Amino acid sequence: GRSAAVSLFTIFGDHLIVTYEDNVVVIFVIATGAVHLTMEDFDANRFKIAAVLHPSTYVNKILFASTQGELQLWNIRSNKLIYSYKSFGSAVTCLTQSPAVDVVAVGLANGHIMLHDLRRDKTVLQFHQDGGPIRAASFRTDGAPILATTVALGTIALWHLDEAKLLATMTHCHASSLTTMEFVPGKPLLLTGGHDNAMKLWAFDAPDSAGRLLRHREGHAAPITHLRFYGTDFELLSASHDRTLRSFSVIRDERNRELSQGTLESQANKKGVPLSALRLPPILDFAVEMSREGEWSNLVTCHSGRDAACLWSTDSKKLADLKLAPDSKHTGNNVYATSVAMSGCGNFALVGRSNGSVVYYNVQSGRVRTVFRSKDGQAHGSAVTAVTVDAVGDTCLSASRDGVMKMWSLKTGKLRTKITFKAAVQKVELFRSSNIAAVVTADNVIRLFDLEVKRIVRSFKGHDARITDLAWFPDGKWIATTSMDLTIRVWDVVSGRLLSWVSVPDAPTSISINHTGEYLVTSHVDNVGMCLWINQSLYTSTMFAPLSPGMYGTQIEMGPPSVALPNSADPESTGATDSSADDSGPAQLDSELVTLSTLPRSRWLYLSRLEEIRHRNRAKEDVIRPRDAPFFLQTNPGVSMLRRRFNAASSSAITAVNVRASVDSFVLNRASFWASIEESSVAHIVCLAGQLSVVVELMDMLKSMGLSAIDLELRSLSEAHDGEQLGMFADFLVAMLAEKRDIELLQAYMDVFLSVSKGWLDFKSCPAFLLAAFLHTCTCPYLSKRSALPCHHRLIPRLLLLGTWPHHAAARVFGG
Structure with missing residues (x-):
């Protein structure tokens, strides 16, 4: 209930010790959540709490460390100060209990590590590590007298306590600084975590050697810019500002991995540079097609500042050697690829660039198949913002910042149709089954363009800020959009109305829906994680009432526990029916109409063909009965039928x-x-x-x-x-x-x-x-x-x- 932010928390038996930014300590009972004790006696000018530790065997005692370099031992049962230790001359950054009773490791901002005896108030050992303040420290508890410490640069130092010397140094353990480090109790395993959104487990095979990486779990170290589901195994691809391309599985976490960009780690060690400096620039756009997975590259990406598009394989999860580079006629200074697309057959890729050129490539050979040109020489007069290819590989669409969208013939390269919008085109997503393209423009409007009739058939208005992404549902009936106005909206294609929308605290940047329409995933500004949503309309009978754009949506708090996409907006603000009421709709719309059942087809389709099915599925050979069955096996003379309740007394x-x-x-x-x-x-x-x-x-x-x-x-x-x-x-x-x-x-x-x-x-x-x-x-x-x-x-x-x-x-x- 406090307004101040939490700075530290520590578990102490059945209690949780929480330290707030205003230098107040509150002790909660974990079972009930009640406040056990509130400590407000700390003066931030004289004792600003920086670390908290419960010393081993010290009953009801808590050790507090301050930025002024002092330690205080408190009895939380009586709420009294027991002892104040002398200052270390530098701010305390961490406290760690050693295997020896009364001895704790104190990490300081000046890089010193002090092993201090609390009972005698005396420093036993002292070490120094270069690189800045000590971030974390941990003792091995499997018998080896080893202390591990780390600094802001991410370097881990291993100290031999018996010999009082530096044993080994582990560099480049993480892509950024470490935040925590802890030895597994009783085992030579060290678990580390860093600001790079990674957890790594290091194994120490010998007492006097550095650790080797045993296992690791990683995510994006920077906010995600683009993500898409691919295939039928509930997997998705995500690109981030950290220059990585990762594959995640919604079902199995062990399948999560980063797509390899080559032997960058060994090159970084030889050159002495960070690994991130050798990675490809951040990805601007990517497209994937699964029809040729395993045969050749099926993923194409374009990167910031690079004119060549890169090819990848989702089967081998690595970067291919082949690049889709422009020829000398279409290259120049400051020309880079801005958008990519792949054909439905998986043989060709379409690349649009900042100089307005659009080129059709063969993925297997990397050769140019078609170059689209208008009268002025290039396909567009400004940077291409979106390209897409239809299902049969006959037509492609390209759009640019000048508000022009063009429809081309892939075989001849000739222009078929030109559509001009009043605002710049930002994104185009084609639903290949119906050949309808959703076009997002800078005026925050989504328009549906029918490739067959070559005209706009629907328009969706309602977003108040730039639309960041959109995705089609698998059946093509709905479209989900994300915007910088902090909303996620679902639109009905047939009626052209808004069905549902939710408001989130962080602006969504990308959205994708899997092949079954069951899962929806979004990325958000300044978040390294992804939010997974469930489509409740697949599991419940839902009646969607069309909403007006001015209606308020449902407010969603991001983070655990997971939340589900609501069926409709807030009934108090939209006039919809109460969400607690039955929303299955009337049993019969009209007396002149007939109504179908909601049972699956398998429950009635083959009722009249059971004899054919039984004849087809009958055993080809008689069941061989064992000669002597065990005497204790029961035999039933008949099959008992399932009894079902039928409340006949309810009828008048x-x-x-x-x-x-x-x-x-x-x-x-x-x-x-x-x-x-x-x-x-x-x-x-x-x-x-x-x-x-x-x-x-x-x-x-x-x-x-x-x-x-x-x-x-x-x-x-x-x-x-x-x-x-x-x-x-x-x-x-x-x-x-x-x-x-x-x-x-x-x-x-x-x-x-x-x-x-x-x-x-x-x-x-x-x-x-x-x-x-x-x-x-x-x-x-x-x-x-x-x-x-x-x-x-x-x-x-x-x-x-x-x-x-x-x-x-x-x-x-x-x-x-």
Whole structure:
């Protein structure tokens, strides 16, 4: 609840000791979060807290170090100062407990390391490391008398305590300064972390040698500028200001790695320069195509200040030797590649440059295939900002800062269409399945350009600042955009309306969506990490209400715990329905319409073809039974059917006829299920009384069953008692058909029902069902294209083959 920022924190048993910037120490109880003690007796002018340590075996004692070079030992139980140690003459930067009781290592700003005995207030050993203040120190606890210290330059010094000398020095351990360092208890392993966003584990094979790198986990050391999902393994590529290109996996962290740029580490050691100085310049844009992965390079990048585009392989995760360089006619001073794209076949790459040239390359050979030129000599009059290629490799788009977008023929290099915008074009993203390009301009508008009709078909307005990136959803129905106005917005392509948007504290710089539309990842200003979002619309029934651009979005706090992309904006500010209410929509939009079910196709598509599937999947050889089975194995005489609850007492119609109260469940097997229906007459009474509550509940029970279970129940219907069970089920189907819901499910049930009841079913015994089935299939012929079930082209012939229609009825229906 304090307004001051946290400067230090230390775990002390069941308590958490937190030091704030205003020099106040608060001790919390970890289990409850309650404040145990608040220490406000420290004067920042005389004792500014710089480090905190709990000395080993010192019960209820905490050692505080200050920037004035002094140490104080406090009893946190009584909140009293026990002892003040003499000053070391320099600011204390770190405190570390040694394996010896009463001895701690004190790191100072002048580079000294003091091993001080707290009980005697005496310095035991003293070392000095060049390079600045001591950042961290750690003792080995596996028996070797070794102390490791590090300074701001990232150099680790190993000190032999028995001989009081420097044992070894480890240089270039991290790309930047180290922030923490700790030996693993009882093992010769050193864990280090630095400002380069890396953690490294070093192994010491011999007591008197330097450590070797055993394992490491790294991320970007600078903010991310560009990221894209690629392939089908939930992996993504990211480029950063730290001059690296990395591959990350959403599923498996061990697959995260940096794409190799060659033997830079050995070159850096020979030349004595940092590793970052030998890397390629920061990446401005990259494009990847997976159709030729493993055969040749499938990733192309353009870098700041370089005229040649680089080729990479995502299969081998390394830089290729081949470069896509311009010829002498299209090069010059201060000319560099600004945008790249790859063809869908993976054979060609398109490169746009700052002088307005656009060149089409062969990826395998690096040769120029096509150079696009206008009347003035170059493709554009200013720097190219975006290039893209259609799915079939026939057309490409290029855009420039002067607000001109051009459509070219890849085969002839001739100009097909030219579109001029009032503002500079910043980005173009093509959805290849529909040949619709999303064009972002400097006036903060997203326009959709149809390559087939060669005109703008949609425009999206609402962002208040520069749009940094956009991404298509896999089905092409939605577009996600990021902007410097601190928002992430989702737009509906069909309606041209805003669907949802969230506000984040840090401006998003890049966005990408994976091939299933399940994950969305964003990068943000001044953040070295990426934010992973989940698409809730894939897992819940969501009704999106169109929003106006002026409506406020949902405020999101970045950082752990992870947050999910909301389904819609804040209902209080948008007028949408309450998020806690059921947002699945009405069961039926209109009484004249039919509604499909939400079940997967696998739950009803092959219900009428189970016999074919069983015949295809039957064993080719008989199962070989073991000669002597163990005596303790149980054998079941039959298979117990799954019992399902059926709350028949909830219907008012059943209560009216005084159904026995003990009937509270249906057992879906050969006898008891239909015996329960016959005993309570549930289906028949509901159909007669017009009450659909129990019928709908029965439909829900059938939905929850598998294909084999449904087929078994329908084939187990008995023709006893003049086919009363068959008649009840026919009445059930008639009642559900009248509701015009779950149409494809009912057609699947009708197909099986007609096949098992053809010996009993006729026009006299069940006229309502036959007429309803016939009229339904005649009025719903379009369903045959979707379900491939016996609607209209299979159900009507089956009705005719039953031979149960009266002659006059058939003549009226089929025109004689």
